[in-house]
Amino acid sequence: MEMNANLFVALRANFAEDLDACAIEVADGEAGAGAGQRYSWRDIDRATAMIANLLDSLDLPAGSRVAVQTEKSVEALLLYLAVLRAGYVYLPLNTAYQAAELSYFIDNAEPAVVVCAGRNFGWVSKLAFQAKVPWVFTLDEDRRGTLLDRAVQMSDRHQPAERKADDLAAILYTSGTTGRSKGAMLSHGNLLSNAQVLKHCWGWRADDVLIHALPIFHVHGLFVASHGALLAGAKMLWFNRFDPRAVIARLPDATLFMGVPTLYVRMLEQATLTREACARMRLFISGSAPLLIETFQAWRDRTGHTILERYGMSETVMLTSNPYRAEDGDRLGGTVGFPLPGVGLRVLDDAGEPCPSTGDGEIGHIQVTGPNVFAGYWRMPEKTREEFTADGWFKTGDVGRRDERGYVTIVGRSKDLIISGGYNVYPAEIEGWLNELPGVAESAVVGVPHPDFGEAVIAVVVPRPGAQVEGAAVIAALKDRIANFKVPKRVFVENELPRNAMGKVQKNLLRERHRGLFV
Template sequence: MNDQSLFAALRAAFPANLDSVAIETADGPAGQPFTPQHYTWRDLERGTAMLANLLAGLALPPASRIAVQVDKSVEALMLYLAVLRAGHVFLPLNTAYQAAEIEYFIGNAEPAVVVCTPKNFAWVSRLAFSSGVGHVFTLGDDRSGSLLERASHCSDQHKPVPKQADELAAILYTSGTTGRSKGAMLSHGNLLSNARTLQSYWGWRSAREGGDVLIHALPIFHVHGLFVASHGALLNGSRMIWFNRFDPAAVIARLPEATVFMGVPTLYVRLLADARLDRDACRTMRLFIAGSAPLLAETFHAWEQRTGHTILERYGMSETVMLTSNPYHAVEGERRAGTVGFPLPGVSVRVIDPARPGQPLPAGEIGGIEVKGPSVFAGYWRMPEKTQEEFTADESGDRWFKTGDVGRFDERGYLTIVGRSKDLIISGGYNVYPAEIEGFINEMPGVAESAVVGLPHPDFGEGVIAVIVPKPGATLDPAAVVGALKGCIANFKVPKQVFVVPELPRNAMGKVQKNLLREQHQGLFAR
């Protein structure tokens, strides 16, 4: 059998010298004395083998789901690799999820094994065992827990289980802002094809070219940190400087040892707030990548001015991994603020008029974004009806995934994400795209960021409101904001009310949770 597994490809990319450093820790468990740990490629080989042998000893059915909700650590990354190595399916769970959410995920995915933090063992194990889960282990970010204790007695020799490209590798549950979370099923082929595309498109350097060093400061329960960042370094045989938690000062101190950094926009804003960030600190860096949430043009330009580097913004989803990217090489075009660049090689992206399914819109017009390509998932776990609903087939038989995002192409082919289709506001029969209004508000003096949402309105169906965060020391007048907007956009788009708040609610990846804003102000116009 020709092994097409993701693990086999990652393992084949390990450097010839297995005793060179693969991962160096840059921090440790909170509140504990820190001593840097250096993990060699041989450590990754032996550690994943021992964990895979532990799973093999449980006599699990093939392709069992392994649900994991643990704090970030190198051992947690090894567990992910070991699950792939053992031929099972990895199910990462956000560390912020609470009991009711975990109960749903366990009930829906029916994992054979659950791994949680030692502090959560009592309640997680109770939920797991009551749902028929056979095994519950613990794993702490200080290398404690029953998982490593059991694995320490296992052999460090293991033959990886071969897989075909279309076999399931991971299930990622979407955030579930509208209804129950859905489990996106990603295959070995989905993940490996995307990793290889990004390795080439983003110019990952081989050892002969001087190599790359990645600062890894993202969570690993999500596409960005677990797949894009980790796969990028592993597939390139590149060293990682590993942060369990993001600390701006600590990251800046390690930048001169690195060449690549990936972050959500919030991380870039926090780095810019530290005066130690300058061109000298970034002298060895070749690439800064942003994603998972929109990057403000102000942050884009401030970063360029301070560091001399232009952030590369890209676009992807849990269901598709990465889809588009601003260019890496200058000959392919400049990196444009407010855009997510061009479709990646092998990926097709189109903007569709919802009233005319299958008919792409011309440049400049806003519509629903649909995609197809080798990284697009097969469907949602145990939701065939939802899967069918989210895909559309052309007369040619091509299968396009309806992303739920709204956007437009410009004349040069750059894609701009305008918002989510569920965030579209229909006020008085007119379509209002929040991102357009947010763009105007964010350019106003004293504004740090904004979020625009629609609320039920007795006359207009939905009424537009804006929630704004001021810059430090700035004072914003809601009436003045409304007055300024009336001079730049149509009146039906102007917010009927503006709120000034200290911060916007965000999830763990930095995305603004507009559903919480809608809930908070739900009865505004009814009153």
């Protein structure tokens, strides 16, 4: 008989030997919902069994989707694990999504169950029932809601559903910055293979303590962080909301932290971030958006720790990582390290030929393959075919290079490429020059329509606190440094860049804001 490839089974097999040991401690301040609440490994087992039994009691068709838009809580994580356990398909939705967006996801995914925050029940349930969703439950971060009210009446024993490795476990909708959002279909095998590779590459141990301060509607927080701790049988210090001071106060109790660059920037603003506070920490990991080299260096100077940057996507989970172990190489700021074991990565030019890796490597299109790569987009067979090559490699849409040592550097998204007067301009290159200028904290470069050049390069820069930055002076400084076709035609000085919940700059908003500048 084949082994059950249900991801929950693999996670459950690695729970701590002492099931009554603390698995998750809610670490938010006194005002936080559930502050100080502790969950043992046995609690996780029992609670996921009860929620799985509730789902089973609904007589859902095989392969049913469970769409979830709730605030972060341990119970929300338990719901995810219960969906896996019962063999259904988990569909996490960003808490920032509004009615029109949610309506699209519900119509597209056709979930059998929707779980939402209690305060949103009125409008979410209306959308759901219009789309003929049979079940809508509520779940709040204070452990209230109809989902738990029903689940608590169920048995705390449950036999996990039998699943094959290629059975669907989750659908993650991409951010949809161009066109309709696409649902990336991830299997139990995709998720487990990646978690096992990361366990080895990042040296996960049972005595690790992870500070979990990320959202759980996204690959980074839901899969990379949660799976890592569960598969290692390691404790989590759980923050429903990121608070830099509160997180720093718990660093002496932890060994691992995962964050997006914004979280590192905000912690660096705190005087309490010291080498002493980080003395017990084993590893800091950053992802989901590019980490400025300035942040990378400032963190190392202040804490003595070198942040490990890695690279992944909704469609693939993690693809590359800087080395954890010193004997495997240095952690190089500005790079995302080497392809993970089992991951194939190639860089091709516009003609489909391999780019040379001599020196710093030539810029090209990144394609990948491996057991972590998704099967395709939900109900979009044509789009799926477009995104895979004839020999089965996934076109990431990212542009980058691989140097002679094998380190991969992401230069940007291919859709962000600016073609100005027939010349290719890579925004990340220009942003690198901008960020080195005196007084500039960060920048974003985009292309907008231009009657002569097709596209014109423009930049938005954010000044450092107290600094005066003039757009004309920035342009003049760049003209001494880079080719004229790369120099922005206009530079706007603004207080901040628009970002999504994971800290990525929303360049589509900048393009839209300035698209009429020259036409």
